[in-house]
Amino acid sequence: MSQLSDRIFGLAVILVALVYIASAMQIQVSFLSDPVGSKAFPIGVASVAIICAVVMILRPDEEPEWPELWTVFSIIISIVLLIGYSYALKPLGFIIPTAIVAGALSYQITPKPKFAVLSGLGLSLGLFVLFKFILDLGLIGFPKGWFV
Amino acid sequence: MDILANLSLGFGIALSPYTLMLAVVGCFIGTIVGALPGLGPSNGVAIMIPLTFSLGLDAVAALVLLTAIYYGAMYGGRISSILLNIPGDEPALMTTLDGYPMAKAGRAGDALVISGFASFVGAFLATIGLMVLAPLLSRVAYQFGPAEYFALYLLAFSTLGGISSNNQAKAALASCIGLMIAMIGLDPNSGLPRMTGGNLHLYDGIDFLVAIVGLFAVSEIFFFIESHGKSSAVGIKVDKVKVPWAEIWSTRWTMLRSSGLGFFAGVLPGAGASLGSFMTYMMEKSIAGEKGGFGTGVAKGVAAPEAGNNAAAGGALVPMLTLGVPGSGTTAVLLAVLVTLNITPGPMLFTERPEVVWGLIASLLIANFVLLAMNVPMVKIFVKILSVPPALLLPGVTMVSFVGIYSLTGSYFDLLLVVAFGVLGYVLRKLDIPTVPVILGILLGHQMEKQLRDAMVLSDGEWQYLFSSGISTGLIIASILGFIAPIFLRRILTKPQAVSD
Structure with missing residues (x-):
C-alpha cells in the first residue's frame, strides 16, 4: 500500500483519543457543577477526532515523500x-x-x-x-x- | 469626527520616539523574516513573542513591535519569491508566478519595486478599512452572548481548516488536536485538574507560546535537515533599482481592486492572506484575459497578489481586534500576544483601552511608510540577506526560540515541550495536516468551552438555546456551509502548487 502513512496516523489518533476519553471519564466532578460539566467537552472533541481519523483511514491521501x-x-x-x-x-x-x-x-x-x-x-x-x-x-x- | 479624534490620540502615542523606534525596528526585522525562505510571518512573530515579554515591554509597545514585524514580513515575502522562485511565506506563493519570470528576464529590480508599491497600496488601504470597519463591527459585537461566541468559534474552526488544507478531515482533526491539548490543566469552572496524568508541570496547562514556537519555528529545522539546505538556490542578481513609474501607474486599477478583494478575504474569519493573494491573482488574470500574459512576467501579475495579501493582512486584524477571533495564522499568534498581555480583544477593547487600538492603528499607518522606504530604495540590503546560508540561519533561529521560551518560563519542561511540538509539527506538515488550526484550538479552546458552558447555564441545559438568536443561527449555518463548501469547490479551485521551473 502506498497510502500507509495516513492510515497509521489515523490509527494512532484513534488510540490517543480513546485514552483521552477514558481519562476524561475519570475527571473528578465537583458537587457544584454546571449542566455541561467538566467531562462533556473533552469527550465531544475526542469523538470528533475519532471520526476524522476514521475518514483518514478510509480515504487516505497520497503518500508523502518521507526522507531516506x-x-x-x-x-x-x-x-x-x-x-x-x-x-x-x-x-x-x-x-x-x-x-x-x-x-x-x-x-x-x-x-x-x-x-x-x-x-x-x-x-x-x-x-x-x-x-x-x-x-x-x-x-x-x-x-x-x-x-x- | 470620532475617527479623527481617535486617530489623534493614536498618533500621540505612536509618534513618541520610543514607539517610533520600535515600529522601525519591527519593520526591519519583519522584512528580513519575510524574505528568508522558511521563515514567514507566523513563525517570525512567534519567535519574537517570548523575547518581547522578557524585555518587559508594555502592551502598546509590544503590540506595535509585533504588528510591525507582521506587516514587514508580509512585505518581505515577495523578495525571495521574485529572486529565488521560493515563496518566503505561503501568501507570497502567487507572487512567484509572475515575479520570477520577470526576474529571469532581467527585470528583478522592476518586479521588486512594483510589488513593493502594490504592498504599500494594499496595506495602506486595508489599514484605513480597519479604522472604519473595526469600530462598526465592535458595536455589533456588543450583542454577542455566550451562544453567539460559541457559534463564532465554530465558524473560525470550520473555515480556517476548510481553506488552508486540501482535506477536510485533516483540517478538522487539526482543530481537535488543538482543542484536546487546550483541555489539559485546571478546569476553569471547578478548579480541578483534567487530563494532566498527574504531572504537576501540566497543572497550569500548556502555554500556547510553547506550542507556537515548537510547531512553527523548531519544526522548520527538521525540514532543512531533510533537504540539507538545498532550497537556497543561487538567485538572480539585482543590478539597478529604478522606479518604473509608468508601469506602476498602469497597474493602478489592479492594485485598487486587489486591495478591496484582499481586505474582504482577510476579514472573513479563517480565510487569511493566502486566500487573499490567490483570489486577487485569479481575478486579475480573468479580467486581463489571454492577452494579459499572466504567468509570463507582467507587472499586473506581480501587483495583484502583493496588494491582495497585504490588504488581507490588515483585514485579518478586524475580527481579531473586535471579536477575538483571528482571521489567519499570524493573527492567531497576535491574539496569543494580546491574551498574554492581559488584554481581552472584543468590543470592550475599543471603549476601555482606546489607546491600545488607536495607538496600534496609527503605528500601522506609520509602519507602512517606513516599509515603503525600506522596500523600494533600500531593497538591495534585504537581497543580500538572502545569501545567509541555512546552516547558519536555522541553528540561530532554533537557539533564539529556545532562549526566548527559557527566559520567559525558566523551566526545562517547557523546552522539552517545545521539542515535542517541533516533532509534532514536522509529522503533521509531512502528512499535509495544517498546523494553524492546532494553534487556534489551543488558543481558543478554553474560551470555546467556557462559552458553551455559560450558554448552557443560562438556558438550564436546553441546547436549542444555541439557535436562539439570529446571529448565532446564522453563524452556525455559515460554519456548516464553510466546512462543506470547499469539498465541492475543490474540484474547480485547486490549491496552487509552486511553479516548477
Missing part, C-alpha cells in the same frame, strides 16, 4: 540533541551547550565541519552578547563557580 533512512537518523540525532539542550541549559549555562548544539545542527544541515564549528561558536557568543548585554535578559553564561 540516513536522514531520519540525523533528524533523530538532532531531536536528542535538543532534548539534551533543554536539560543542559540550566546547570551548564548558555555558552557551552549552545555552541555544541548549534554547531551540530549546522553540520546536520550542511556537512562542512569547519563552517559548523565556526557557526556554533559564533552563534553562541553572538547571541549571548545580544541577549545578555543588549537585550538585558537574565542568562547565565557559564556553570556556576567557574569565574567567580
